[in-house]
Amino acid sequence: MDKVHSDKPTVLLIHGMWSDQNTLSDVKEAFVAQGYTADSLCLPYHVPKAEHTEASRAKLAKTRVQDYVAYIVEQVERLDAPPILVGHSMGALLAQLVAAQVPCDRLVLLSSAPPAGINGLSRSAIRTLGRNLLRFPLWKKVTEVGLSNVEYGIANAQSAAVQRDIYESCTYESGMATFQISIGSLLGRRSATYVNTQSIECPVLIVGGSADRITPITIQRSMAKRFGKQASLIEIENCCHWTVGGAYFPEVRVEIFQWLEAKANSQPHTG
Template sequence: MSSTTPDAARARDLAQVERANASGRVPVVFVHGLWLLPTSWDRWAAVFEEAGYTAVTPGWPDDPETVEEAREHPEVFAGKSVGQVADHFCGLVRSLDRAPVVVGHSFGGLVAQIIAGRELSRASVAIDPAPFRGVLPLPLSSLRAARPVLGNPANYHRAVPLTYAQFRYSFANAVGEEEARALYAAHAVPAPGEPLFQAAVANLNPWTEVKVDTEAAGRGPLLVVSGERDHTVPFALAHAAYKRQLRNRHAVTEFAEIPGRGHSLTIDHGWREVADTALAFVRRFADPS
């Protein structure tokens, strides 16, 4: 079994919450998506810390510490649903003394919107967010990116790794071959299949966990960010989520498209442009002090 036990993973996350509470500064909670670990946010955390915020980079339940450990013990990722993950992060957010900013990527972007819809965050940034119930487009590139999981119904209860070719298409299509291989080596880990199956049928299931209260009065300001060349969450999906969020009459909703960028936009050579876009939005609505 993995050397990172559930208790150790929880203790790691709670230590970050305690640090944030002790700092007295506005916390920024970063939520990663499928096939990545919290370490994918390390450079972002440094930027936001320098700007005066306290970065909190918790994992999904049972996340290992390192990519190497994750690859050696893929079983720890299996059986994680959207509802379980969202409740996990909401519990951590409620442990913070101050309402945080929440920044999420991919399924983390979905979780960020769920947290906002539960009125727990002061501002949110959803980067290439996975779709929720009510987001209707079905782009062919998204279906192809999800095929490694959805192509086998048995993957519902499994943890599924991506081959390099699959990672190249779904994450790293907008970078060169050398960088794509480096990103795969540095970041790619297995991921639970269940969230993708849940998202695939969300519009057919009135009781789905893949839902967002887009009209909550206390949702707070929200920025949706889209990578122009993203295969996994292309413009059509990100912009449809933005249009659903525009129905909120109580808070600012904005959209930004980052030219020439794919799904790896938070971890590849252009990460700083995306981080600065998010930070500029956050600064407008959440003074770090």
């Protein structure tokens, strides 16, 4: 964890599918530059592909959304005060699930995966997930993305160089978690991805790109409606799913810190 002498809340960063803690390096650097203590978490079994073994892939394959949430809750409970949770994609969904269990100071949700009850299986999302949805039984497999998946649905508004960098840093993902998020979006309260927004007391910032193909802006708008006045929605024109780096991150960064400053000046921290 990068620590600075500050009275600002600690920031915990939560990466998304096929990623690890290094995915959010630009986001972490931005928070540290603003005087925050920031820690980029690495979800269980999210190591580079080259470091995986048959045994570790088997463990990852069966890892549930609930297991990810339990891990993050444990990290939150080790802190002296409620943190700011910043999540990208699946990580943004996990941040909501965590905040429904333990107090948080703020939530910053970047290109969030859909919670249960919000349909995330658009044609473009299905195309981005590609062959992963054909793996059977999906809940016992690992999933992964190819360069074409990245180019089409994850970083479609980024340069070819950024697209390749993203692809080369991708790792495996839990088939069980992929299944829960993909199918869970069609279910209700019984799903592991159901977010009880009434249990989340802190302010919420939702950031989405108008050109996002795997978690379209319609998902972010639906989430904002669920939170009501508790949430602020920022739509980044022409931005894709990759709101954590690349061409549009400077705009995303400005929006994040303007919102945090405004909220810090308008109301007390949640404790």
